Amino acid sequence: MATAWEQAYLTLRRRLADGTYPPGSHLREEELAAQLGVSRTPVREALRRLDAEGWLRVVPNQGAFAAEWSPHDIEEIFDLRALLEAHAAERAATAPDRRPLATMEEACEAAEAALPGGDVAALEAISDANVRFHQALWEMSGQTRCRAILASLAVSPMMLRNFRNFDAAGLRRSLDQHREMVAAIAAGNAAWARAVMAAHVQAGRAVFLAAMTHGRVGRQAA
Amino acid sequence: MATAWEQAYLTLRRRLADGTYPPGSHLREEELAAQLGVSRTPVREALRRLDAEGWLRVVPNQGAFAAEWSPHDIEEIFDLRALLEAHAAERAATAPDRRPLATMEEACEAAEAALPGGDVAALEAISDANVRFHQALWEMSGQTRCRAILASLAVSPMMLRNFRNFDAAGLRRSLDQHREMVAAIAAGNAAWARAVMAAHVQAGRAVFLAAMTHGRVGRQAA
DNA sequence: CCGTGTGTCGTTGCATACAACGTCGGAAGG
DNA sequence: CCTTCCGACGTTGTATGCAACGACACACGG
CATH class of the missing domain: 1.20.120.530 (GntR ligand-binding domain-like)
Incomplete structure (x- = not known):
């Protein structure tokens, strides 16, 4: 099995793509961690990568928001x-x-x-x-x-x-x-x-x- | 002051650009953390982003290596x-x-x-x-x-x-x-x-x- | 002498605990 | 009634501890 954060990254990316997390929705780290069965640490690392790739926007002290498309x-x-x-x-x-x-x-x-x-x-x-x-x-x-x-x-x-x-x-x-x-x-x-x-x-x-x-x-x- | 991981990201990126960390060199999390005066956690998040942007390559269980250019x-x-x-x-x-x-x-x-x-x-x-x-x-x-x-x-x-x-x-x-x-x-x-x-x-x-x-x-x- | 197995060490991967920030509610004052 | 302040709550940010993986060295057997 690959690393936990890679699994989290792939799963979250798929869910962002298929609309499970609609644009603009607020993704809470603890909630995602519970869903994926891991702790917040690998979730955070996955969110950082998704942010770098434009799938979502991480605002300091506010968390991650699914990208919106103008x-x-x-x-x-x-x-x-x-x-x-x-x-x-x-x-x-x-x-x-x-x-x-x-x-x-x-x-x-x-x-x-x-x-x-x-x-x-x-x-x-x-x-x-x-x-x-x-x-x-x-x-x-x-x-x-x-x-x-x-x-x-x-x-x-x-x-x-x-x-x-x-x-x-x-x-x-x-x-x-x-x-x-x-x-x-x-x-x-x-x-x-x-x-x-x-x-x-x-x-x-x-x-x-x-x-x-x-x-x-x-x-x-x- | 911005978040620690953003500071770490900017500092590491600058050092990768100016040759402080030569291509192929192995970047150890603990060493970087000590240099930057933070713990490994924000360093890891900075490394994840630098990886996504192509500045370095993170190999699971082996760590980060400064990018080499063929x-x-x-x-x-x-x-x-x-x-x-x-x-x-x-x-x-x-x-x-x-x-x-x-x-x-x-x-x-x-x-x-x-x-x-x-x-x-x-x-x-x-x-x-x-x-x-x-x-x-x-x-x-x-x-x-x-x-x-x-x-x-x-x-x-x-x-x-x-x-x-x-x-x-x-x-x-x-x-x-x-x-x-x-x-x-x-x-x-x-x-x-x-x-x-x-x-x-x-x-x-x-x-x-x-x-x-x-x-x-x-x-x-x- | 060479290939293989194994133990040790260093490093990364992840979980947890606590600190800090932002938000939202209500209450007090104008 | 509106505005403003403040405190409690929820969430994120960071530090630390432990588990797990991989590299290396050395000893053993062929």
């Missing part, structure tokens, strides 16, 4: 994702280690297999496959810092939930773009990979903004 | 800086709050005033002015995440010491680029600002790589 924040995050994901895709195209390509193809197949379903479970499967795809690409890029930064940008709550905002055509296009990226990277064409990724992120941004103006962002699919 | 790391950092600094410059050009421009101009003047000196103190003054210039630009961009990421990329040890590698012409060009950026931002020309910043970072990269192949990186100017 429209300005969202715009910035999509901008940075567009920059960094495109950079990663470019590097992945010419990376020496080609093994992650298999993971990316597997993620494409899994998503496409789930697509006809259209229910909540299918969206969940597609979302998981999407995360696997991007993580494999980051790993393939060999850019460890870029990868770490993207991990803290792209796995935030509304990014994960953004899939609920895609319509059937949008999902189809998104999965097609994944396929196209695999082709571009397999061909070693860095410019192609970069362009497809840039389009992919911008499309996601458009879907998100459209959903936001309709007040549907982050809602449950039900 | 040529691959350096290349990645310059790439990311080029991407993100250019992005920040672009945003700064059209930012509503123009006040940071004054700070940037002040930094230009301070650097130019110190330039004729040419000794160690002058380089120190130019380095400080350089940091102020870039920080003001990041602030002006209004991109809080971008700013946080750049802060953890650009203030790393060899970035700060890179100034020792510039010759007189290179320094002159670097300061001229700062002036040009002020002009571009004052004019509200985002493309211009982006282009100058991209050139600025790439020039720094070239100087660094040249120094590296001559084995002079990170050495004292003496």
Whole structure:
């Protein structure tokens, strides 16, 4: 078993991502410690890391508050994702280690297999496959810092939930773009990979903004 | 006075930047605690944050080791800086709050005033002015995440010491680029600002790589 | 001589205890 | 009635103690 604070970090991050702790909510150390079955010490260390990665804000003598996302924040995050994901895709195209390509193809197949379903479970499967795809690409890029930064940008709550905002055509296009990226990277064409990724992120941004103006962002699919 | 762990964080970060703790060295919690006059608890929290920001690596049950920089790391950092600094410059050009421009101009003047000196103190003054210039630009961009990421990329040890590698012409060009950026931002020309910043970072990269192949990186100017 | 096992030591990991800060309530004064 | 002060409470901040893990050295067996 890993260290207690790492367990706490992973658990809290997951709960922040899935909405267990809503934005702005006050996270009490003792309560979290009780939930996780450890003392406050490892919880505090996990909170420090989550603070550094932007998942929450620790105010001295007041504690931790789950991050809130303003429209300005969202715009910035999509901008940075567009920059960094495109950079990663470019590097992945010419990376020496080609093994992650298999993971990316597997993620494409899994998503496409789930697509006809259209229910909540299918969206969940597609979302998981999407995360696997991007993580494999980051790993393939060999850019460890870029990868770490993207991990803290792209796995935030509304990014994960953004899939609920895609319509059937949008999902189809998104999965097609994944396929196209695999082709571009397999061909070693860095410019192609970069362009497809840039389009992919911008499309996601458009879907998100459209959903936001309709007040549907982050809602449950039900 | 701020919290003890924040003090510890700032002190340790400064020492990691100025070479007090050389790359690869093993940082013992108890020793650091004694040096800083606090207990191990705040030291541990500071180490966790420094780990998250890439200043050091904490290995479970083994402790913290000051980060080491491979040529691959350096290349990645310059790439990311080029991407993100250019992005920040672009945003700064059209930012509503123009006040940071004054700070940037002040930094230009301070650097130019110190330039004729040419000794160690002058380089120190130019380095400080350089940091102020870039920080003001990041602030002006209004991109809080971008700013946080750049802060953890650009203030790393060899970035700060890179100034020792510039010759007189290179320094002159670097300061001229700062002036040009002020002009571009004052004019509200985002493309211009982006282009100058991209050139600025790439020039720094070239100087660094040249120094590296001559084995002079990170050495004292003496 | 080399590989392996084991014990000791140093260091980190975690739990607990106490101190300090901030907040919120109520009561007194205007 | 509103404002202000103050005290109690809850929460976080820090220190300390003990448990556990890993590295190293030495002795033992092959």
